[in-house]
Amino acid sequence: MELKKRLLTGTPGRLLVTIIMLALAIVMIMPFLWMISTSLKTPTEVFKYPIEWIPAHPTWEHHLKVWTGPKSFGTYYLNSLKIALIGMVGATFLSAFAAYGFARIEFKGRNALFMLYLSMMMVPPQVLFVPKFIMFEWVGIYNTHLALILPGLFTIFGVFMLRQFFLSIPHEISESAFIDGAGHFRIFFRLILPLAKPALATLAIIDFSWQWNDYENALVFLIDERLYTIPLGLQNFILENTVDYNGMMAAASAGIIPMIIVFAIGQRYIIQGLTNSAVKG
Amino acid sequence: MNNHWMRRQRRLGYVFIGPSMIGVLLFFLIPAAFSLGLVFTDYKFMNPKAGFVGLDNITRMLHDKLFYQSLKNTVLFLAAVPVSIALGFVVAVILNQRIYLKKLLRALYFMPYITSGVAVAFVWMLLFQPKQGPINGFLRSIGIEHPPGWLSTTTSSMFAIDIIWIWFLMGYNMIIYLAALQEVSPELMEAAKIDGARPGQLLRKIIWPLVSPTTFLLLVTGMIMTIKTFGIIQATTQGGPGNSTTILSLYVYQNAFRYYDMGYAATISWALFIIILIITAIQWIGQKRWVHY
Numbered sequence: 001m002e003l004k005k006r007l008l009t010g011t012p013g014r015l016l017v018t019i020i021m022l023a024l025a026i027v028m029i030m031p032f033l034w035m036i037s038t039s040l041k042t043p044t045e046v047f048k049y050p051i052e053w054i055p056a057h058p059t060w061e062h063h064l065k066v067w068t069g070p071k072s073f074g075t076y077y078l079n080s081l082k083i084a085l086i087g088m089v090g091a092t093f094l095s096a097f098a099a100y101g102f103a104r105i106e107f108k109g110r111n112a113l114f115m116l117y118l119s120m121m122m123v124p125p126q127v128l129f130v131p132k133f134i135m136f137e138w139v140g141i142y143n144t145h146l147a148l149i150l151p152g153l154f155t156i157f158g159v160f161m162l163r164q165f166f167l168s169i170p171h172e173i174s175e176s177a178f179i180d181g182a183g184h185f186r187i188f189f190r191l192i193l194p195l196a197k198p199a200l201a202t203l204a205i206i207d208f209s210w211q212w213n214d215y216e217n218a219l220v221f222l223i224d225e226r227l228y229t230i231p232l233g234l235q236n237f238i239l240e241n242t243v244d245y246n247g248m249m250a251a252a253s254a255g256i257i258p259m260i261i262v263f264a265i266g267q268r269y270i271i272q273g274l275t276n277s278a279v280k281g
Numbered sequence: 282m283n284n285h286w287m288r289r290q291r292r293l294g295y296v297f298i299g300p301s302m303i304g305v306l307l308f309f310l311i312p313a314a315f316s317l318g319l320v321f322t323d324y325k326f327m328n329p330k331a332g333f334v335g336l337d338n339i340t341r342m343l344h345d346k347l348f349y350q351s352l353k354n355t356v357l358f359l360a361a362v363p364v365s366i367a368l369g370f371v372v373a374v375i376l377n378q379r380i381y382l383k384k385l386l387r388a389l390y391f392m393p394y395i396t397s398g399v400a401v402a403f404v405w406m407l408l409f410q411p412k413q414g415p416i417n418g419f420l421r422s423i424g425i426e427h428p429p430g431w432l433s434t435t436t437s438s439m440f441a442i443d444i445i446w447i448w449f450l451m452g453y454n455m456i457i458y459l460a461a462l463q464e465v466s467p468e469l470m471e472a473a474k475i476d477g478a479r480p481g482q483l484l485r486k487i488i489w490p491l492v493s494p495t496t497f498l499l500l501v502t503g504m505i506m507t508i509k510t511f512g513i514i515q516a517t518t519q520g521g522p523g524n525s526t527t528i529l530s531l532y533v534y535q536n537a538f539r540y541y542d543m544g545y546a547a548t549i550s551w552a553l554f555i556i557i558l559i560i561t562a563i564q565w566i567g568q569k570r571w572v573h574y
Contacts, residue, residue, distance in 0.1 A: 018381040021372075025389035028448070032392070034415060035404045047410070049418035094301050101297030110294060113302070120309045122557050124509045126533040127550040130543045131315035132308065134326075154304030184293045213398030215512040220538060231399045235516060238403055245407055255400035263395045267388055270395060274453070275460035 032256065039063060039250035046245045062250035066237070073254045075226060076233030083145055083229060084211035087152030092204045095158030096196065100188050102159065103166035104174060121156055129220050136221060147221035148229075152211055158203050161273060165199040166192060202273030205266040209259060230255045319547035326541035338548035348549065350524055351532040355508065355556075357439045358528050361446040362503040366496060368447065369454025374484065376455070377462045387459065391452035402516040405445050406432065432518055435525035442526055445513055454499050461495040462488070494568075501564045505557055529553050 026033075033053065038046055039062055041055040066073050101107075102114055132151070136142040141150070173195075174187045182190070193200070215231035222228060228236065237251045263270065320338055324331035342348050372390055376383060393401070408416050409431035420428035431441040465488060473487055511531035514520060520527035520535065527535070530553060537546035 014378075014380050017375065017378065018386075021375060021380065021386050022382065024372075025386050028452075029389055029392055031401060031404045031408060031448075032396075034408065035401075038407070046407075047413035047415070047418070049413075049415065049422065051415050051418070094304070098298045098301035101294045105291060105294035105297060107291050107294030113298065116310075117305065120305060120313075122505075122554070122561055123309065123313055124530065124550065124553045124557060126509070126511075126530050126553055127316050127547070128309065128312045129534070130319060130537050130547050130550070131312035133537070134543070135312065135315070151304075151308040154301060154308060156305070156309075159301060184290055184297070188297075209395055213400075215399040215516065216510075216534075219515070220534075231512075234400055234403060248403055248407065252400045252403050255398065256396055259396040259398075260392070263388075263392065267391075271387075271391070271456055275457055 032260070035249045035252050035256065038246060039253050041246055043244075043246055062244075062246040063253070065244075065247055066250045066254055071225070071233075071236070071240075073230070073233060073251065076228050076230045077254075079145065079227060080212055080229040083148050083152065084208050086149050087211045088204050088208040090149075090153035091155045091158055091207050092200055094153055095155055095162050095203060096193065096200060097188075098159045099162035099166050100184075100192060103163045104171075104187075104192070105184060117156055117159060121160075125216065133220060142221060143223050143227065145227060148211075148214070148217055151217070155203075155207060158207060161203055161276065162196065162199055164276060165196060169195055198269065198272070199276075201266070202269040202276075205262065205269050206273055209262060209270075212259060212262075316547045316550065319544050320551060322544045324544040326543055331544070334544070338545050341545065342548050342552065347524060347527065347532065348529075348552075351527045351529045354439055354524075354526060355528045355530075358442065358446065359504055359507055361443040361450065362500060362507055364443075365447040365450035366454050366499050366503065368451045369499075370458050370492075370496070372451070373455045373458035373462060374488065377459060387456070390455055393449050394452040394456075399512050399516040401449075402445065402513045405441075406517050409433075409441055432526075433522060435523045438518060438522060438525045442514060442517070445517075446507065449513075450503060450507075454503070457495060457499055458492060461492045465491050497564070497567065501560055504560050508553060508557060508560075529556075 034051070037051075037053050037055060040058045040060070041052070042057050042059060045052060045055060045057070102110065102117075132147075133142065136147050141147045169192065173191060177187050177191060213231065214229070215235075218229045218232050222232060225236065234251050234255050238248050241247050321333055321335060322331045323334045323337070376386055376390075380386075408414055411417055411428070411430040411433050414431075416431070417428040429437040429440070432438050469487065470483065473483055478486070509530060511528060511534055514526050514528060514531050515534065518526045520531050529549060533546050533550045533553065536542045536549060
C-alpha cells in the first residue's frame with residue numbers, strides 16, 4: 001500500500017501518468033496529423049499501411065492545386081475573413097453595449113427583456129432558416145454576404161457572457177464616477193470597457209472561430225460560388241475531386257490550420273470565456 | 282445630482298440594449314413568429330399559391346415514417362453526449378493531479394473542439410474509409426478481419442458519427458470539469474485522506490457528487506447543442522446511407538432546401554423546439570432534485 005502510493009504520487013508515477021496521457025493526447029490529434037501528412041504525400045502513398053507519418057516523397061503539389069488554379073482558396077479565404085472579422089468586431093461591440101444595459105442600469109422592463117433573450121437561446125437555428133431565407137429573398141440580400149454578416153452581428157451568447165462579467169465588477173467603481181457627474185456613456189467607455197478587455201478578447205476569439213467554421217448558414221444562404229466561404233469551398237472541392245484524397249487533405253488543411261493558429265494564440269482567453277459562461281452562468 | 286438627471290440616466294438602458302434588441306427582433310423574434318405561421322400553410326418555394334392548411338402538416342408529420350426514423354437517429358446521436366462527458370471527466374481528474382506538461386496536454390485534448398468545422402469531417406471521412414482507410418487498416422493489423430463499414434453501412438453509420446462527435450465534444454467537457462475541480466476544496470480532500478479514504482472512494486463519494494451540478498449542466502447544454510447541429514452529417518453522409526444518419530435537424534434542412542417543402546420543414550423544426558423545451562424543463566426541475574451540493 002505504502003509503496004503503491006509512493007509510486008503513484010512520486011516522480012516515477014507522475015512521469016508514467018504524463019506519458020500515458022501524452023500518448024492518448026496524440027491519438028486525439030491524430031486526425032490533424034494524418035491530414036497534414038496526407039496532404040504532402042503522393043496519391044499512391046495515401047492509404048499505405050502501416051501509416052507513413054512522414055511522407056517518403058513530400059510534395060507541395062496538392063497545396064499548390066488548392067491555392068492556385070481557377071477555383072483558388074484565396075477567394076474563399078477573403079470571403080471568410082471578411083465575414084468573420086466584421087461579425088467579430090460588430091458582435092463584440094454590440095454585445096458589450098447590451099450587456100452593460102442589462103448588468104448595470106436599472107430600467108423598467110429590464111428583467112422581462114432579459115427573459116426574452118434567454119428564451120431565444122432555446123430556439124434552434126432550424127426554426128429560423130426557412131423564414132430567414134424567405135425574408136432575405138424579399139429584401140434582396142439572399143445570396144449575398146450580407147445574409148451572413150447582418151445576423152452575425154448579434155450573438156445572444158455574447159450578451160450573456162459579457163453581462164456575467166459586468167455583474168462581477170464592483171458597483172462602487174461606477175457609483176463614485178456617478179457622484180462625480182459622469183453619465184452611463186462615460187462610465188461605459190472610460191471605466192467598464194477598459195476593465196473588460198480580457199472578456200472582450202475572449203468573446204472576440206470565440207465568435208471569430210464560430211463564424212469561421214460556420215457551415216450551416218453559408219449552406220442555406222449562399223449559392224454563388226464566388227461568394228463561398230471556406231467550409232463551402234471545401235465541400236465544393238471535395239465534390240469535384242472525389243478521388244483526389246491528397247488534394248482534399250490539402251484543402252482541409254487550408255481550413256483548419258488558421259484555426260489551430262488562432263487557438264494557439266488565444267487559448268487562454270477561449271478557455272476562460274467558456275468556463276466562465278458555463279460554470280457561473 | 283437631481284432626480285431628472287437620474288431618470289434620464291436610467292432611461293439610457295434602452296439606448297444600450299437598443300441596437301442588440303433590433304437584431305434580436307429582426308433575426309430571431311420575427312422569423313420565429315413567421316415560422317410558426319408557416320406550420321399552418323403548404324408554402325413551397327417558387328410556388329406562390331400558399332394556402333392555409335390547418336393542422337395538415339402536423340398530421341402528416343405524425344404519420345411520417347421518416348420523421349420517426351430521424352427522431353430515433355437523433356436519440357442515437359445524443360448518446361454521444363454522456364459518453365463524451367464521462368471521458369471528459371476522467372481526463373480532467375487525471376490532468377488535475379500533479380503531472381507534467383499539464384498545459385500542453387490540456388491544449389491538445391481541447392484542440393478538436395475549437396478547430397473543428399466541417400473541414401475535419403472530411404478528414405474523418407477518409408479515416409473511416411472502409412476498404413483502405415487507416416482506421417480499418419489498424420483494426421486489420423490487430424487481427425480484426427471484418428472491421429465495420431463505418432459511415433458506409435446503415436448499421437454502423439450513426440455509430441461512426443457518434444465517434445466523431447465524442448471526439449469533438451470531449452475536450453469541451455474536460456475544460457469545464459477542470460474549472461469545476463478547482464472549486465473542490467483541498468481541505469475537504471485532505472480531511473478525507475486523513476480519515477483513510479482510498480482514491481476510488483474519494484472519486485466516488487466526494488469528487489463526483491461535488492461536481493454533479495457541472496455534470497448536469499454539461500448534459501443539458503451538450504444535448505441542446507447536439508440537437509441543433511447537422512453540419513458534420515451533411516458534410517459526411519448527407520443523411521445516408523438509406524436515411525440511417527438523417528437526424529431531425531438535417532431532416533428539416535432537407536425538406537426546406539432539397540424539396541422546398543417549407544411549410545412542412547417549419548413544422549418539423551418546431552418539433553425540434555419542443556424537444557429542446559422538454560430538455561430545458563427537465564433541467565429546471567432536475568437541478569433541484571438530482572444535484573447534490
